[in-house]
Amino acid sequence: xxxxxxxxxxxxxxxxxxxxxxxxxxxxxxxxxxxxxxxxxxxxxxxxxxxxxxxxxxxxxxxxxxxxxxxxxxxxxxxxxxxxxxxxxxxxxxxxxxxxxxxxxxxxxxxxxxxxxxxxxxxxxxxxxxxxxxxxxxxxxxxxxxxxxxxxxxxxxxxxxxxxxxxxxxxxxxxxxxxxxxxxxxxxxxxxxxxxxxxxxxxxxxxxxxxxxxxxxxxxxxxxxxxxxxxxxxxxxxxxxxxxxxxxxxxxxxxxxxxxxxxxxxxxxxxxxxxxxxxxxxxxxxxxxxxxxxxxxxxxxxxxxxxxxxxxxxxxxxxxxxxxxxxxxxxxxxxxxxxxxxxxxxxxxxxxxxxxxxxxxxxxxxxxxxxxxxxxxxxxxxxxxxxxxxxxxxxxxxxxxxxxxxxxxxxxxxxxxxxxxxxxxxxxxxxxxxxxxxxxxxxxxxxxxxxxxxxxxxxxxxxxxxxxxxxxxxxxxxxxxxxxxxxxxxxxxxxxxxxxxxxxxxxxxxxxxxxxxxxxxxxxxxxxxxxxxxxxxxxxxxxxxxxxxxxxxxxxxxxxxxxxxxxxxxxxxxxxxxxxxxxxxxxxxxxxxxxxxxxxxxxxxxxxxxxxxxxxxxxxxxxxxxxxxxxxxxxxxxxxxxxxxxxxxxxxxxxxxxxxxxxxxxxxxxxxxxxxxxxxxxxxxxxxxxxxxxxxxxxxxxxxxxxxxxxxxxxxxxxxxxxxxxxxxxxxxxxxxxxxxxxxxxxxxxxxxxxxxxxxxxxxxxxxxxxxxxxxxxxxxxxxxxxxxxxxxxxxxxxxxxx
Amino acid sequence: xxxxxxxxxxxxxxxxxxxxxxxxxxxxxxxxxxxxxxxxxxxxxxxxxxxxxxxxxxxxxxxxxxxxxxxxxxxxxxxxxxxxxxxxxxxxxxxxxxxxxxxxxxxxxxxxxxxxxxxxxxxxxxxxxxxxxxxxxxxxxxxxxxxxxxxxxxxxxxxxxxxxxxxxxxxxxxxxx
Numbered sequence: 001x002x003x004x005x006x007x008x009x010x011x012x013x014x015x016x017x018x019x020x021x022x023x024x025x026x027x028x029x030x031x032x033x034x035x036x037x038x039x040x041x042x043x044x045x046x047x048x049x050x051x052x053x054x055x056x057x058x059x060x061x062x063x064x065x066x067x068x069x070x071x072x073x074x075x076x077x078x079x080x081x082x083x084x085x086x087x088x089x090x091x092x093x094x095x096x097x098x099x100x101x102x103x104x105x106x107x108x109x110x111x112x113x114x115x116x117x118x119x120x121x122x123x124x125x126x127x128x129x130x131x132x133x134x135x136x137x138x139x140x141x142x143x144x145x146x147x148x149x150x151x152x153x154x155x156x157x158x159x160x161x162x163x164x165x166x167x168x169x170x171x172x173x174x175x176x177x178x179x180x181x182x183x184x185x186x187x188x189x190x191x192x193x194x195x196x197x198x199x200x201x202x203x204x205x206x207x208x209x210x211x212x213x214x215x216x217x218x219x220x221x222x223x224x225x226x227x228x229x230x231x232x233x234x235x236x237x238x239x240x241x242x243x244x245x246x247x248x249x250x251x252x253x254x255x256x257x258x259x260x261x262x263x264x265x266x267x268x269x270x271x272x273x274x275x276x277x278x279x280x281x282x283x284x285x286x287x288x289x290x291x292x293x294x295x296x297x298x299x300x301x302x303x304x305x306x307x308x309x310x311x312x313x314x315x316x317x318x319x320x321x322x323x324x325x326x327x328x329x330x331x332x333x334x335x336x337x338x339x340x341x342x343x344x345x346x347x348x349x350x351x352x353x354x355x356x357x358x359x360x361x362x363x364x365x366x367x368x369x370x371x372x373x374x375x376x377x378x379x380x381x382x383x384x385x386x387x388x389x390x391x392x393x394x395x396x397x398x399x400x401x402x403x404x405x406x407x408x409x410x411x412x413x414x415x416x417x418x419x420x421x422x423x424x425x426x427x428x429x430x431x432x433x434x435x436x437x438x439x440x441x442x443x444x445x446x447x448x449x450x451x452x453x454x455x456x457x458x459x460x461x462x463x464x465x466x467x468x469x470x471x472x473x474x475x476x477x478x479x480x481x482x483x484x485x486x487x488x489x490x491x492x493x494x495x496x497x498x499x500x501x502x503x504x505x506x507x508x509x510x511x512x513x514x515x516x517x518x519x520x521x522x523x524x525x526x527x528x529x530x531x532x533x534x535x536x537x538x539x540x541x542x543x544x545x546x547x548x549x550x551x552x553x554x555x556x557x558x559x560x561x562x563x564x565x566x567x568x569x570x571x572x573x574x575x576x577x578x579x580x581x582x583x584x585x586x587x588x589x590x591x592x593x594x595x596x597x598x599x600x601x602x603x604x605x606x607x608x609x610x611x612x613x614x615x616x617x618x619x620x621x622x623x624x625x626x627x628x629x630x631x632x633x634x635x636x637x638x639x640x641x642x643x644x645x646x647x648x649x650x651x652x653x654x655x656x657x658x659x660x661x662x663x664x665x666x667x668x669x670x671x672x673x674x675x676x677x678x679x680x681x682x683x684x685x686x687x688x689x690x691x692x693x694x695x696x697x698x699x700x701x702x703x704x705x706x707x708x709x710x711x712x713x714x715x716x717x718x719x720x721x722x723x724x725x726x727x728x729x730x731x732x733x734x735x736x737x738x739x740x741x742x743x744x745x746x747x748x749x750x751x752x753x754x755x756x757x758x759x760x761x762x763x764x765x766x767x768x769x770x771x772x773x774x775x776x777x778x779x780x781x782x783x784x785x786x787x788x789x790x791x792x793x794x795x796x797x798x799x800x801x802x803x
Numbered sequence: 804x805x806x807x808x809x810x811x812x813x814x815x816x817x818x819x820x821x822x823x824x825x826x827x828x829x830x831x832x833x834x835x836x837x838x839x840x841x842x843x844x845x846x847x848x849x850x851x852x853x854x855x856x857x858x859x860x861x862x863x864x865x866x867x868x869x870x871x872x873x874x875x876x877x878x879x880x881x882x883x884x885x886x887x888x889x890x891x892x893x894x895x896x897x898x899x900x901x902x903x904x905x906x907x908x909x910x911x912x913x914x915x916x917x918x919x920x921x922x923x924x925x926x927x928x929x930x931x932x933x934x935x936x937x938x939x940x941x942x943x944x945x946x947x948x949x950x951x952x953x954x955x956x957x958x959x960x961x962x963x964x965x966x967x968x969x970x971x972x973x974x975x976x977x978x979x980x
Contacts, residue, residue, distance in 0.1 A: 118888075120858055120860030120862060120913045120914075121858050121859075121860060121888055121889055121890045125860070168889075169889070243878060244859070244876045244877055244878050244889070244890045245876070246861070246875070246876070247860070247861045247865070249865060250861060250864070273875070
């Protein structure tokens with residue numbers, strides 16, 4: 001650990017620390033724009049210039065000493081960029097020298113030379129690094145100019161130039177806009193794309209004063225593009241969903257957790273006047289670092305539009321607004337004398353632990369077999385051991401069966417980190433990781449460390465040493481064959497995947513000291529395959545990362561909402577139905593006598609079939625806890641955007657049970673939380689870094705197998721997000737991908753628009769031929785419902801005839 | 804007490820009885836106010852193009868010590884812009900009950916859009932009527948809400964109870980008549 005002196009303070013820092021971090025650690029400040037902890041240091045902006053000196057060793061191997069006998073400090077001939085200089089033993093750093101101050105002020109002046117002064121209309125204003133640094137480190141000698149009326153005005157620059165003019169509104173995608181005048185060429189966005197999601201899309205074009213950010217790929221590939229709006233130090237890259245919605249200081253900023261996928265990414269919900277205007281990534285070093293997916297960031301538009309604000313009751317076939325008292329009376333009348341086992345209690349996938357607990361307790365008290373949460377897989381994910389995301393970086397080999405980029409986008413970014421061979425950076429005692437000087441531009445990806453299998457080519461395929469595409473439905477065969485080889489047995493043939501490939505995977509798997517297995521929804525839907533993974537983890541000590549399609553799956557199963565007997569959401573049976581947060585499939589609704597839905601938005605199915613609709617909160621507005629895919633307990637905090645009277649699951653359930661004349665397990669959130677804590681001893685008071693809840697469970701899997709032919713591919717985007725026209729425009733119509741042979745057999749023309757109907761809904765899809773698919777494969781995006789499943793379908797060409 | 808003293812006192816009374824009064828018979832006669840008197844705000848326009856000067860930057864709201872201002876911006880339609888530039892104020896509200904007429908909003912405004920005018924007759928009955936919106940504040944509007952309501956009722960033009968020697972240049976385009 002090198003010891004060095006920063007101004008007057010002696011400090012000791014971990015090996016590999018940059019001078020920049022050492023300065024911060026010593027408690028001094030230094031300005032910077034291009035440096036970003038999670039990206040490679042490049043020293044582009046020259047803001048962090050400091051005076052650095054170091055002792056030198058003589059020929060005898062000892063320090064060259066001055067007259068007093070101390071090691072003599074040799075100052076570097078020029079100022080050094082602190083972000084790219086490594087802290088070494090005996091180094092002396094001066095950040096307060098006059099020449100340092102002058103150089104930094106000069107750099108600020110230089111950065112402002114071409115930067116437009118449109119801060120009042122810039123969405124970054126108030127949260128802009130350039131603004132802050134200009135105030136702190138800008139010109140300290142004042143220069144004045146005389147204005148017309150004889151007053152003196154302070155100048156921000158000594159030079160008079162005509163500012164460079166460039167494209168001010170360059171749309172990079174439906175979600176991101178680039179203002180080339182504001183760009184200060186820090187290269188953060190360019191480095192981000194290459195280093196974090198591994199897509200080289202942006203780059204500098206031209207040189208010198210003419211440099212601008214450009215791309216061959218417009219629109220930017222959707223998936224991880226939104227993060228550049230967070231890391232841009234100026235207002236050059238901005239989030240279009242929040243364009244001109246409010247200034248940065250006017251937002252209500254709520255720190256909460258994204259519940260669109262099971263990763264548990266930390267987010268800021270920025271709202272104003274009861275509307276969610278913007279989602280930003282929140283730093284959480286152990287989970288999402290500072291990155292979130294585009295779906296999590298830009299897919300918030302649905303939450304603030306067309307909200308249900310009051311109960312709706314069906315009268316003469318129409319849903320009409322009623323008072324809560326009337327709804328209560330209706331419920332009491334219809335539920336009087338109802339039998340407990342008739343009741344169906346269905347909860348949405350993004351429910352909190354407290355809601356899950358209340359529903360599970362109520363189902364137990366009513367002795368009903370009809371309960372469950374949406375998107376529950378056949379194999380309970382809570383049975384699988386959970387590994388920390390950071391542990392993935394320490395593995396030597398990873399086997400992926402599924403599509404992490406869509407199922408758990410942040411895990412995909414972790415896999416990219418794993419491919420680069422980057423282990424978590426050492427931390428200071430105060431927990432802040434040091435900037436990693438081991439990160440470099442264009443780091444080679446170690447493909448041999450990764451094997452990927454999926455029913456269609458995923459984003460990860462091109463980074464994998466072994467990459468296979470198998471026909472949907474043979475995931476069981478694949479896992480079986482792989483594990484037969486691992487156990488030294490003869491494997492059964494797997495369609496689409498040669499045995500030699502499997503042997504290569506097995507060989508690398510066994511050769512690695514630490515290994516990871518990442519499994520997606522498709523594996524969890526095949527109980528035998530999932531059980532094999534669980535057994536493997538136990539026998540060979542592999543880390544398991546399961547990606548359930550329901551965000552809260554691990555926690556909801558653990559608090560008792562696991563129902564091995566029936567598929568609560570899928571199978572009709574319940575006569576009296578209460579569904580919270582999502583609308584059950586048509587056949588489930590049709591089979592019920594009483595359909596009460598608590599929804600944040602009215603959808604067509606609810607409009608057609610519901611008897612009573614209660615206004616519900618979205619996950620952005622709920623208070624509570626959730627358990628993410630690694631078993632970490634995360635806290636959800638409510639954004640102040642819920643309409644008055646919107647209920648969470650606990651309140652909706654209590655409302656229902658009071659109608660039945662029964663005592664609810666909890667009347668409101670606090671009560672549910674206390675009961676939950678009493679019953680399950682959750683580590684709610686621990687900081688999130690160490691708050692894990694991984695009860696050892698042996699839940700029975702649900703038997704059965706999917707019979708359909710259409711594979712529902714997992715997507716990071718959810719069906720509800722499509723309510724936002726911007727999201728619809730960005731995603732385009734759903735693509736029905738088919739192998740050319742399959743398309744010919746079904747009579748599908750490439751580019752044709754067909755109507756696909758599954759048990760989960762009806763989509764207008766565009767046919768696309770994909771020779772990379774296995775023969776017989778037909779793939780449709782799931783948009784949240786039934787991801788990883790194979791379902792029966794009906795095709796119809798829009799003209800009306802059967803295709 | 805002498806007769807002289809009595810006469811002197813009566814003389815003072817008589818002198819003032821026949822001299823011009825210093826008070827103004829407001830509201831029958833207008834009050835003369837100084838041009839820099841801080842009264843009701845005006846949202847000004849560019850004199851040649853007629854576009855609003857306000858770009859919806861909310862700096863007035865940020866500078867307001869009484870939290871009296873609420874601004875909601877929106878993006879300009881390039882074909883049919885409301886203001887110069889990309890952004891305009893879709894909603895601009897000042898709560899006149901909260902406002903302390905300090906003029907910080909005027910100082911904070913980067914485009915000189917919000918200027919404190921000279922009108923001061925704002926008395927009204929309901930709380931909600933004190934929240935002045937863009938249509939109450941824009942330059943073309945003369946008179947406060949109650950004055951315009953009264954004018955609409957009687958069918959006469961708005962009667963302002965003051966006069967200024969000149970309208971200061973910041974209030975370019977404002978006519979008090």
